[in-house]
Every structure is written in C-alpha cells, then in structure tokens.
Amino acid sequence: MPELPEVETVVRGLRDEVVGRRFTHVSCHWPPQIVGLSPEAFASRLVGRCVEALNRRGKFIVFDLSEGALLIHLKMTGRLYVAARGEREEADRWLRAVFEMDDGRELRFSDLRKFGRLYLVSQASQVIGGLGPEPLSDDFTLDEFLARLARRRGMIKPLLLNQRFIAGIGNIYADEALWLARIDPRRRADTLKPHEAERLYHAIRTVLEDGIRYEGASVNWYRKADGATGSYQDHFNVYRRAGQPCSRCGASIHKIRVGQRGTHFCPTCQV
Ligand SMILES: [Zn+2]
Incomplete structure (x- = not known):
C-alpha cells in the first residue's frame, strides 16, 4: 500500500497539473468506491468545481475545491495520473473514474x-479529522511523541501503523524506522526508555524523508504520477530482506x- 512518501510523491507530481483546473465532466466506472454518494451525485456535483489546492494528509490525497473537498485514498493498487483526452495509458486497464478538466486533459x-476510496465532502475534516499528527510537520515534536507513547501499552509496531496515533506510516516505513532505531517491533510502547523513544522519533522522520527523497518504494504496485517507479526499495535495510544479512x-x-502483519527485523541488533 502506498504510504506517506508514496502519496506525497504522487501529490507533488500532480499538483501543477491540476491546481487551477476546473472539472468539466466526471464519470465513475466502479460506484462502490465512492463513499456516501451515488455515482450520479458524485459526478454531477464535481462538475464546475475548481481545484484550488492539492495536498496530502496521512495517506489521503486532498483536493481543496472551490466548494468542498475531494479526497482519494489509493489503498492497495490505486493510481492517479493525468493524460490527454484519447491518450491510452497502461493503467487504463483498471480505470475506475475519469475527471475531465477544462484544459482538455483528464x-x-x-x-x-x-x-481505493473517493470522498466528496463539504469539509475535508469529515474524512481526515480523526488522523493522528503528521510526522514530518513542525507540530510533531519529540515531546508530543513521548507524551503519546507513554499512554500506550500495546506493541510498538502496530501502534506505528495506527493512523489515529500517527498518520501516514504503513508496513514498509514502520519496519525500516524500528530497524534504524534498533527497537524490536514487539516491544511494548510504554516500556521504551526515553533515549529509545527519541531514537524512534528521529528514525521515523528519517525514513519518511528518505522515502520522499527517493520518490517512494515501488515494491509492487505503486507508481509515480508519471508512471515511473520510485527507488526507495533499493535502500531497504530490512523490508523484504528476510534471510539477507543485516547491514x-x-x-x-x-x-x-x-x-497480523509481516514484519522484518534484525533479532540481534533490535532489542
Ligand atoms: Zn543487525
């Protein structure tokens, strides 16, 4: 599943293509993916609305519109890209929705x-209001992280995956961050010593920043908005490296x- 760095890369790749554009026609080929609206209502309400901003929150892609907000969650295999009308793309084989824009592109x-899921709401917070802090934001401080950890008794790995605890981390970046912080993924959150929690805080930010720098990890389905692969998979230390030596x-x-999640770790240097 695309995680924070992958979604951020998609958003950066699309921003210049869609901000300032107006939707002129919308068609949906798989109605159940639209949450809370009929496909007809979803399509007709979008027509005429302009994209004023494109951002990411956690793993959500957030379009601020001239009225309301469109949110898209790519989940396992979602892809979002812009193409000229009539132009064929490989990913069109699994096309579920087309948003025609006023510059003739889609x-x-x-x-x-x-x-994947699509939401059209009056306020983005209706969908993303319950998310935990954004790990790369200035608001996400070490003190904030320590305070949140201290209240949790569960294992640290599932906690990192909990989007209400912290937004945007999935299986890849949780495993990589715990390796970098030298913490066993089964440790109870409230047993982490302050220096360990501090290492984890910095490790989370480091692996996410690296993921963005390498434009995401294309381990299976994820592609950038232009269809090319990211390269963070070439820099994994543990993820999908079972049986290989710890670097x-x-x-x-x-x-x-x-x-319930496949978890990669070094049993010698993660304690
Ligand atoms: Zn090791």
Missing part, C-alpha cells in the same frame, strides 16, 4: 483491486508476524 483513477551487524534478517 485526471484518471485506476485501481486493479478496487479497495549493521551481519546477522540474518528475520520475518515474523506482529499484529
């Missing part, structure tokens, strides 16, 4: 597995299940 939403200590990377 914003297209493709989704093989159909888990820090040389021990073999293990894969286990933690909170």
Whole structure:
C-alpha cells in the first residue's frame, strides 16, 4: 500500500497539473468506491468545481475545491495520473473514474483491486479529522511523541501503523524506522526508555524523508504520477530482506508476524 512518501510523491507530481483546473465532466466506472454518494451525485456535483489546492494528509490525497473537498485514498493498487483526452495509458486497464478538466486533459483513477476510496465532502475534516499528527510537520515534536507513547501499552509496531496515533506510516516505513532505531517491533510502547523513544522519533522522520527523497518504494504496485517507479526499495535495510544479512551487524534478517502483519527485523541488533 502506498504510504506517506508514496502519496506525497504522487501529490507533488500532480499538483501543477491540476491546481487551477476546473472539472468539466466526471464519470465513475466502479460506484462502490465512492463513499456516501451515488455515482450520479458524485459526478454531477464535481462538475464546475475548481481545484484550488492539492495536498496530502496521512495517506489521503486532498483536493481543496472551490466548494468542498475531494479526497482519494489509493489503498492497495490505486493510481492517479493525468493524460490527454484519447491518450491510452497502461493503467487504463483498471480505470475506475475519469475527471475531465477544462484544459482538455483528464485526471484518471485506476485501481486493479478496487479497495481505493473517493470522498466528496463539504469539509475535508469529515474524512481526515480523526488522523493522528503528521510526522514530518513542525507540530510533531519529540515531546508530543513521548507524551503519546507513554499512554500506550500495546506493541510498538502496530501502534506505528495506527493512523489515529500517527498518520501516514504503513508496513514498509514502520519496519525500516524500528530497524534504524534498533527497537524490536514487539516491544511494548510504554516500556521504551526515553533515549529509545527519541531514537524512534528521529528514525521515523528519517525514513519518511528518505522515502520522499527517493520518490517512494515501488515494491509492487505503486507508481509515480508519471508512471515511473520510485527507488526507495533499493535502500531497504530490512523490508523484504528476510534471510539477507543485516547491514549493521551481519546477522540474518528475520520475518515474523506482529499484529497480523509481516514484519522484518534484525533479532540481534533490535532489542
Ligand atoms: Zn543487525
């Protein structure tokens, strides 16, 4: 699933293409992906609205419109890209929605597995209001992280995946951050010592910033808005490296299940 760096990369790739554009026609080919509205209402309400800003919050893509907001969650296999009308793209095979724009081009939403979701709401907060802090924002301070951790008794890895605890982290960046912080993914959150929690705080920001710098990890489905792959997968230390040597200590990377999720870690240097 695309995580914060992948969604951020898609948003950066699309921003100049869609901000300032007005939707002239919208068609939806897979109505269940639209939350809370009939496909007819979704399409007709969007027509005539302008995109005033395009941003990311957690793993959500947020279009601020001249009236209301359009939010898209890519989930497993969603892709969002712009193409000229009539131009064929590989991802069109799984096309679910087409947003025609006033410059003659189209914003297209493709989704093989159909888990992606589209929301048209009057306020974006109706969808994203419950998300935890944005880990790369200035508001997300070490003190804030320590205070949030201290109240939690569950294992640290599932907590990092909890979007209400912290927004935008998924399986890849949780595993990579815990490796960088030298913390066993099964540790109870409230047992982390202050210096460990501080290491984790910095590790979270480091792996997410690296992910953005390398334009995301194309391990399976994720592509940038222009269809090209990201390259963070070339810089993994643990994710999908089970059986390979840890780059820090040389021990073999293990894969286990933690909170129902495949989890990669070094049993020697993560304690
Ligand atoms: Zn190691």
